[in-house]
Amino acid sequence: MRYVLNRLLFLVVSIWAAITLNFILPRLMPGNPAAIMMAKFQGRMPPQALHALEIEMGMASDKPMIVQYFDYLRSMVTGHLGLSYTFYPTPVSAIIRQSLPWTIGLLGVAWLVAVVLGTLAGIWIAWRRGSKADAILPIGTMFFQSIPGFWLGLILLYFAGFLHNWFPTAHAYGDDVTPGFNGRFILSVLYHGFLPFLVVFLGSVSGWIVGMRNNMIMTLGEDYVVFAEAKGIPTRRLIFAYAARNALLPQVTSIAIALSTIIGGQILIEQVFSYPGIGYQLTNAVTSEDYPLIQGMFLIIAVATLVINFIVDMIYGRLDPRARRRGATS
Template identity: 60%
Template structure:
């Protein structure tokens, strides 16, 4: 219980710090975001109309502490302001429309990478020196070293532009209407294949090599050697003795990966014009859409913190030494 309370306390303090930094940073930037936003209206609106528009977007001359508490109240009540880019659409609506695309694409691809990379890492470590062990890590490292954008552009050029096997952009065909129909679902899956492959190729190697190295270290431990000498079945020795302990560091990495699902893969989404959080964040930066930038960064920070909290609690169940010693992951 003491360990759980300490992790919850750390989580609450971290959330407060993330929220505060998200409030302070835009106000520390040079220039005035209100002036940058409303400069294009200077010749078309009266001073009274300009003041009313600024109030609608939430800009005020109140003291900073008053603005801060208004900002906290808005977060709690889900009033995150209006998007400059998609005015008069609320920022939370833009986030809500983009978030499922990123979670669906990056989340599923991340899970496939984790389970496939971890499973193959266990296998090639158990059979180290074999054909898979000599080839798979090298090939996967090549794709991990290549930038996401470069891999995505190559896939687009050869498989979409040259061969026409896959669509060039967007999340679904413009000829279908968003719904739960078979045609829409198949269109979404077809559009997600190339960006999914791009993300998979960039992350698979880390899981594969990380698990392989952990397994090799664990296989050299005394308790594994002793169990092997006692005649424990090879499958049980591999999974219950070696893999069960070697997988613990992977769980910590998994927390970071799951937390980063919300941020998506910005360059991949931009290359494929995929309608996720990454593409929206890039558009918000280009348009100086400060409410949307703040909301996107806050979602990313909260997702990372929440994922780390959940994995800290899970880690304490898998490794009692963490709970007993009060150590942090």
């Protein structure tokens, strides 16, 4: 219990730090969104409107920075992330609500499937070390891992999408279906999602196979596994309860580290497939200097990473009794 509270406190502090950084960074960037908005309307707006826009966007310089900061904190806590400039006047939270399910639903799931299948495959080939699967699987998947995801995505788009028309080349679902819980929509989503799913899956599965295989081989040589084998533990329980559970510990650490880099990689993949997820919207927001949207995106990425890390910590604590203890005393 102390371990959980400890990690929870860490979570809250990190989220606060993320919000604060999120406030500072865009204000250090050059450019003024109100001026950009003016430029967008190409002189069809009166000059007085510039000041009005600045006030509305919270860019007016008459408020001291510290007041702006506390205003910002208050609106964050109450869930008001401001209005998007590019999709003015759509609230940022609405855009996030639209794009987040696509990122989590497709790319997050693809990544999770890669982690789970890769780990299981690693356990299996380590147990059958020296078999054909052990020789083929790590090298075969490593081939795809070494190709950058966006490039593999482009190649797949060109062959399977453009040349042969097997798969659609963009968007999350076809124009001819109505979003909702109906068969045609779901099929269309699966059809559109196949290629990006494949790219994310192939790009990460090899690392999990090889990592887990090596951890598992190390663990299988440990005395407690040999001792368990000697004392007659049935093979299945020996592999999963006695060996894999220990081999999983470094794997869980790698998962936690990889989580923070995965969103960056997905920005490119969403861009290649014009997939309407968080990464795609973030690229749009950056190119149009849409401050509230950028801030909102960064915030959601940071919070998601921290929350997932918190979950990983909880899993780690369940797996390793020693971590529970260390967490409580630190």
